[in-house]
Amino acid sequence: MHRFLAYRGWKIRTRLDDGVAAGPFPEFRALGWCYNFGIVRKLLALCVGVVVIALAAIPGTSASNITGLWDAKIVANQLEIPFRFEIDQTGNQVQGFFFEGDRKIGSSSGSFAGAHLILEYDILDTTLEVTFLGDQFAGTYRLNRPGAQPLAIRARRFVPVPADAADAPRVSGSWEMRRIPQEVKTPSDKQTWNLFLRQSGAELSGSILRVDGDTGFLIGRWQNGRMVLSHFAGQGPLLFEAKLNADGTLTIALNRSADYVAVRKSEARAKGVPDPPDPSRYTSVKDPSVPFRFRFPGLDGRIVSNTDAQFKGKVLLLAIGGSWCPNCQDEAPFLVDLYKEFHAQGLEIVGLMFEADADPALARPRVQTFIKRFGIPYPMLLAGTTDDINQKIPQLVNFGAYPTTIYLGRDGRVRSVHAGFASQATGEEYVRLKGEVRGIVQRLLADNPQAGGTASRGL
Numbered sequence: 001m002h003r004f005l006a007y008r009g010w011k012i013r014t015r016l017d018d019g020v021a022a023g024p025f026p027e028f029r030a031l032g033w034c035y036n037f038g039i040v041r042k043l044l045a046l047c048v049g050v051v052v053i054a055l056a057a058i059p060g061t062s063a064s065n066i067t068g069l070w071d072a073k074i075v076a077n078q079l080e081i082p083f084r085f086e087i088d089q090t091g092n093q094v095q096g097f098f099f100e101g102d103r104k105i106g107s108s109s110g111s112f113a114g115a116h117l118i119l120e121y122d123i124l125d126t127t128l129e130v131t132f133l134g135d136q137f138a139g140t141y142r143l144n145r146p147g148a149q150p151l152a153i154r155a156r157r158f159v160p161v162p163a164d165a166a167d168a169p170r171v172s173g174s175w176e177m178r179r180i181p182q183e184v185k186t187p188s189d190k191q192t193w194n195l196f197l198r199q200s201g202a203e204l205s206g207s208i209l210r211v212d213g214d215t216g217f218l219i220g221r222w223q224n225g226r227m228v229l230s231h232f233a234g235q236g237p238l239l240f241e242a243k244l245n246a247d248g249t250l251t252i253a254l255n256r257s258a259d260y261v262a263v264r265k266s267e268a269r270a271k272g273v274p275d276p277p278d279p280s281r282y283t284s285v286k287d288p289s290v291p292f293r294f295r296f297p298g299l300d301g302r303i304v305s306n307t308d309a310q311f312k313g314k315v316l317l318l319a320i321g322g323s324w325c326p327n328c329q330d331e332a333p334f335l336v337d338l339y340k341e342f343h344a345q346g347l348e349i350v351g352l353m354f355e356a357d358a359d360p361a362l363a364r365p366r367v368q369t370f371i372k373r374f375g376i377p378y379p380m381l382l383a384g385t386t387d388d389i390n391q392k393i394p395q396l397v398n399f400g401a402y403p404t405t406i407y408l409g410r411d412g413r414v415r416s417v418h419a420g421f422a423s424q425a426t427g428e429e430y431v432r433l434k435g436e437v438r439g440i441v442q443r444l445l446a447d448n449p450q451a452g453g454t455a456s457r458g459l
Helices: 038-056 326-345 360-374 386-392 428-446
Strands: 002-007 010-015 068-076 079-090 093-100 103-106 109-113 116-121 126-133 136-143 151-157 173-179 193-200 203-210 218-223 226-231 238-244 250-254 258-264 295-297 303-305 315-321 347-355 380-385 404-408 414-419
Touching: 079 226, 079 238, 093 109, 093 116, 126 151, 173 250, 193 428, 203 226, 218 238, 315 326, 315 428, 326 347, 326 360, 326 428, 347 360, 347 386, 360 380, 380 386, 404 428, 414 428
Parallel strands: 315 347, 347 380
Antiparallel strands: 002 010, 068 079, 068 151, 079 093, 093 103, 109 116, 116 126, 126 136, 136 151, 173 193, 173 258, 193 203, 203 218, 218 226, 226 238, 238 250, 250 258, 295 303, 295 380, 315 404, 404 414
16 A cells, blocks of 8 residues: 655655665655665675674774764665764663764663673664674664664764865755756656855755655755765755756755755746745635534543544644654644643643554554653644555645644634645755744734634735
């Protein structure tokens, strides 16, 4: 059974019944777990073993102190994706951190004995297992699901790269990018994406934003006349390579499997590049004149519905997401802040969680971990799986992004629907989006349907 899922801003076709991912970017932000036969797993184990043996021949310091920053690489689809990793160790107690920009994503538990490190990430449902030899380590990173193939991972102690910005071209600013014509195969391939770049000397950071979310922080630098940036924060290994052309455009390759051309945003319309899709108009409802209905169990099994007394006369935000969804993780802290700021004025928020597993025994602890991590004070409901969202929420039209936020007025009718979430990695767009959402909430709170308030969308 196929379902389009938005993993960290990438809409990919996924076979959830057997775990096989399809589409041009099956690895984006959802780690791209591969499912295969035993022979491939044996080959991976052999490769890791060879690396460990090779490392053993390299003189180095004892692995007893592994605290500090590491230059790491994960191997996905035969590509080495670099990323930053940090380990904090106190005796046998150890924690490992991925980075999403400056935000750390820490392991929930771990152990270190001899030279062997095991780290568990409950929020990601993953395990990292490596062996240290001197100032290097090698091992695997895996999704904790039956049949999931571990990915090879290796690292060495962090060494600062000497600054060399003399000839680094200036590329900071807002760009718009499109798939090259010869690679367009589906209507979504024709969509324009936003690209945000920041630069300090030769150092670069940025993010790609499409209607269903962004890539997270891309980090890198100019190398031999090319821009080389990457992202991996426990999910979604992505390699971004680009060069600046003589006409001022960028030629971009993503994971060396998809090619794009980017132009400055200020020049996009003049060069015939269509506007990116509007997230506030991407998804709609069949009939905005009727109340929006939902009825799902909470984590305690109690049914929560739109007709409950607690929502009567309140402004209600329905946050469609999942514990697996990186952009949902980006959105959660903002929704928590929004709830704390406006709850006393009549704002309610309900999370509708669509998980990868239909079994509540598997889905419930993942949602509980999500709640605990972000300190969520509002109800989170087990709405179903990603396969049956159209059946569970039939009033929506053109659903295609996790997260999607539905804004209901005090009369229970839909006033606005917003697809995706632009995280901090998008810079000014993140700030703009937060201001827009706060404005919608304030206007809905001020609206009084009994006094003739409007129920139109796009507030």
